[in-house]
Amino acid sequence: xxxxxxxxxxxxxxxxxxxxxxxxxxxxxxxxxxxxxxxxxxxxxxxxxxxxxxxxxxxxxxxxxxxxxxxxxxxxxxxxxxxxxxxxxxxxxxxxxxxxxxxxxxxxxxxxxxxxxxxxxxxxxxxxxxxxxxxxxxxxxxxxxxxxxxxxxxxxxxxxxxxxxxxxxxxxxxxxxxxxxxxxxxxxxxxxxxxxxxxxxxxxxxxxxxxxxxxxx
Ligand SMILES: [Fe+2]
Numbered sequence: 001x002x003x004x005x006x007x008x009x010x011x012x013x014x015x016x017x018x019x020x021x022x023x024x025x026x027x028x029x030x031x032x033x034x035x036x037x038x039x040x041x042x043x044x045x046x047x048x049x050x051x052x053x054x055x056x057x058x059x060x061x062x063x064x065x066x067x068x069x070x071x072x073x074x075x076x077x078x079x080x081x082x083x084x085x086x087x088x089x090x091x092x093x094x095x096x097x098x099x100x101x102x103x104x105x106x107x108x109x110x111x112x113x114x115x116x117x118x119x120x121x122x123x124x125x126x127x128x129x130x131x132x133x134x135x136x137x138x139x140x141x142x143x144x145x146x147x148x149x150x151x152x153x154x155x156x157x158x159x160x161x162x163x164x165x166x167x168x169x170x171x172x173x174x175x176x177x178x179x180x181x182x183x184x185x186x187x188x189x190x191x192x193x194x195x196x197x198x199x200x201x202x203x204x205x206x207x208x209x210x211x212x213x214x215x216x217x
Pocket of ligand 1: 056123125191
């Protein structure tokens with residue numbers, strides 16, 4: 001067990017501090033249509049070649065975890081955005097000051113294609129620090145299907161048997177993404193993808209990041 005000690009605030013008013021909050025980050029890439037069109041073409045071409053891994057997906061298609069090693073301009077661009085996002089979350093504890101952080105980011109990623117009825121089982125991304133998903137396409141969901149294709153995160157705190165009024169204490173947190181959106185979370189956080197119901201393809205790129213030699217300057 002490791003213990004972190006809270007400093008005593010030097011204030012006269014009550015201060016709310018979050019003891020065990022889970023850091024998560026969302027970001028929407030502006031004007032992502034061109035990038036998404038290129039990524040979509042690269043991913044569907046790779047799927048058509050039959051290059052497949054199967055990890056958490058039930059139905060659907062998942063590439064091997066070398067997708068971000070690709071040299072296509074759209075893949076290189078996506079990799080650059082991911083590095084920027086991860087550097088951003090690394091710098092959040094120091095107010096977002098990127099000049100204060102040092103560290104090497106190791107990045108792996110894989111592409112996912114889910115069609116009608118496909119989903120992903122509960123899993124985490126053990127062995128990395130940060131994980132996440134970039135959404136290339138969210139297909140054409142059937143109307144009226146709640147949380148259609150959403151990614152849901154499980155609250156890691158055990159046994160919240162008396163929710164505190166006014167505070168979010170649901171057992172799961174659902175994110176319904178749209179194309180061009182990044183979702184970043186700690187790799188240990190369990191999650192799953194609800195079945196997609198609709199036409200077209202729900203295309204995403206998932207990634208794992210390992211941070212080595214992290215240091216604050
Ligand atoms: Fe995942």
